[in-house]
Amino acid sequence: MKTKKRNLSDLSLDLLKVLFLAFAVIICLYPFWNIFIVSINDANDAMRGGLYLLPRKLSLSSYADILGRSTFQHSILVTVARTLIGTPLAVLVTSALAYVLSYRDLVGRKPLNVLFIFTMYFGGGMVPYYMVLKNLGLLDNFLVFILPNLLSVYNMILVRNYIESMPEALFDAARIDGANDLTIFFRLVLPLSKPIIMTIALFVAISQWNSWFDAYLYTNSQSLKTMQSILVEILNQYQTSDAGAAAANRMSQSITPDSIRMAATMVTTIPIIMVYPFIQKYFVKGIMLGSVK
Amino acid sequence: MKTKTAGAAVAVRHSKSIWQRLWDQRYLMILLAPALICLILFNYLPMTGLYMAFTNFTPRGNGYLQDLLGAEFVGLDWFEYFFSTDFWRIMRNTLATSLLTLLFSFPLPILLAVLLNEVKHPKIKSFVQTATYLPYFISWVIAANIFMTFLSSGGIINDLLQAVHLTDKPISFFQHGPWFWFIIAIANAWKGLGYNAIIYLSAISGIDQDMYEAASLDGASRWQKIWYITLPAIKPTIIIMLILAVGNVLNTGYEQQLLMSNDAILDFSDVLDTYAYRYGLTNGMYSYGTAVGLFKSVVSFILVMAANAISKKASDNDTALF
Incomplete structure (x- = not known):
């Protein structure tokens, strides 16, 4: 009797578990799958609707079109450049500060900390920021x-906590051997904090890749x-274009706005989906480090 | 805290003069310089621009500080203007958006983390984790794209609703003002689900496994273990996350709003951030935009400090941000 009750209670938990987790996985993955199958399906055929699980008629002409546009090609260059240049520089500035x-x-460690951390909770806001960028000639x-994007106080705290967890004797020994702080930072701190450095590098890289608002607001070329x-x-x-459909009807070609x-x-x-399974363990580590504080 | 242990050594070093110590730390100062310059240029210099909120600012091209100091002082006029015109509508939208977001995106990650902890198969566990935090890593541009496609008249949601005969003709989800609050809230919850769950999972991973074993010996069911062991153990984390959420109640974000809104529902989609942006930068009312932004920053700052103080007082084990 008692075990039966137990089984029923366990069963209800397992049922909830399976249902909720399956639901979560589906709502998180399916949208990408759906976009993928529509993108590789023939455009005119796709307008009939009903593309849910598999493509009906394969065609890569949409990809050929978008990748053939010089504006899009150039935009790939800009995005790759800002990611490849911005990430290592930001990591360097942020981790140097952390050290x-x-x-x-x-000297002045406490006030410096306060000065940096205060900016996490208060700032000038969008308009003054824009004015400053304008006057610095950055528009x-x-x-x-x-x-x-060079300095991120949040990332700095992650790295600082990591460095503080290292044995102090390590740095003292290096100092006794005559190493100065630059040597210690580049030869000792950076290599030893590789896990957290990787984490913040990935944070920065993803945000550089995904960033839209700065390009929208601060540039127009x-x-x-x-x-x-x-x-x-x-x-x-x-x-x-009136939900795309009307315009698409007029474009009796192998591509549609959709x-x-x-x-x-x-x-x-x-690119994000490709690198993501390999880098996600660093993200998990980083978020956990951040939450422990 | 840590300095206490090294007290003796510190005392010896402190006997040097401050100039001597600065000289000793010259290489540290070199490492500090880039970050300090960034901090001044991109954090503190914009703060001086908050003065714009109390003036009639127009850029004259004489340089930032000159323009700022040369602007006509108008006191609290912009704030009065805001409070007597759009304040209530904007606050309603801001609070509706963020409270609905809280409603969806606060409990779900806890549920996900607790249920993930019940998964014994490591491969399945990591697959579910990987899948659920994928939305966090894509841009708002793509997320907005997904939501607008799925909710469009020929989109999957309308197909589904029509298939089960909940509606005869497609629903225009983006034409009903208050629905927009729900759409944003759901989009926020979708994007943050897996990411926020990791934070709770890491708290759960810190629970002593002996407690579960002892509970099993006492005949506790799995439900009881969740209720009496797991949830109390992650309570401090839940409180911290709640503090953060309260402190951020006015920070609804603007990318998702700007990307998904349209003119027909502007009365409902406009929140403090987008409103300050629209007036301050699009319409060139720099001072007004600054004033609205300053109002938001000050209230947010007070909220975070208050929430932090309350949680410090309410909990005996120092559940606070700082």
């Missing part, structure tokens, strides 16, 4: 993707358009 603030006997300048900004332009066309949108979305997302 400095982890040094116990630092419509590639450097606006790099310089304002065609030559500085990122992949995300091109995608927004395509999205806006879709909105204004199919272009799906293909562009995939091209922007695929």
Whole structure:
């Protein structure tokens, strides 16, 4: 009798578990799958609707079209450049700061910490920030993707906590051997904090890749358009074109605004989906370190 | 805290003059310099621009500080203007968006983490984790794209509703003002589900396994173990997350709003951030945009401090941010 009751209670938990987890997985993965199958399906055929699980008629002409546009090609360059240049520089500036603030006997350590951490909770807001960028000559300048993103106080705290958990004797020994702080930072701290450095590098890289608003707000040259900004332009066309369908009817070709949108979305997302399974363990580690505090 | 242990050594070093110590730490200062310059340029210099909120600011091209100091002082006029015009509508939208977001995105990650902890198969566990935090890593541009596609007149949600005969003709989800709050809330919850669950999972992983074994010996069911061991153990984490959420109640974000909204529902989609952006930068009312932003920053700051103080007082084990 008692075991039967137990079984029933366990069963209800297992049922809830399976249902909820399956639901969570489906709502998180299916949208990407759906966009993928629509993007590789023939555009005119896709307009019949009903594409849910598998493509009906394969065609890569949407990809050929979007990848053949010079504006999109250029935007890939801009996005890759801001990610590849911005990430290592940001990691260097942030981890150097982390090392400095982890040094116990630092002159003015407490006020410096407060000065940095305060900015996590208070700031000038969008308009003053814009004015400052304008006066620094950073508007419509590639450097606006790099310089304002060099320092992240949140990432700094992650690295600082990691460095503080290392044995102090290690650094003392190096100092006794005559190493100065630059040597210690580059030869000792950076290599030893590789796990957390990887984590914040990935945080920065993903945010550089995904960033849209800075390109939208601070640049207007065609030559500085990122992949995300091109995608927004395509999205806006879709909105204004009466849900895409009417315009698509007029385009009796192998591509439609819809199919272009799906293909562009995939091209922007695929790099993230590809690297993501390999890097996710670092993310998990980073988030956990951050939450422990 | 840590300095106490090294007290003796510190005392010796402190006998040097501050200049001597600065000289000793010159290489540290070199490492500090880039971050300090960034902090001043991109964090503290913009704070001086908050003065714009009390003036009639127009950029004259004489340089940032000159323009700022040369602007006509108008006191609290912009704030009065805000409170007497759009304040209630904007606050309603802001609070509706963020409270609905809290409603969806606060309990679900806890549920996900607790149920994931019940999965014994490591491969399945890591697959579910990997799948659920994928949305966190894609941009808002793509997330907005997904939501607008799925909710469009020929989208999957409408197909589904029509298939089960809940509706005869497609619903225009983006044409009903208050629905937008729900759409944003659900989008936020979708994007943050897996990510927030990791934080609870890490708290759960810190629970002493002996407690579960002892409970099993006493005949506790799995439900009881969740209720009496797991949930109390992650309570401090839940409180911290709640503090953060309360402190961020005015920070609804703007990317998702700007990307998914349209003119027809602007009265409902406009929140503090987008409103400050629209007036401050799009319409060139710099001072007004700054004033609205400053109002938001000050209230947010007070909220975080208050929430932190309350949680410090309410809990005996120092559940606080700082």
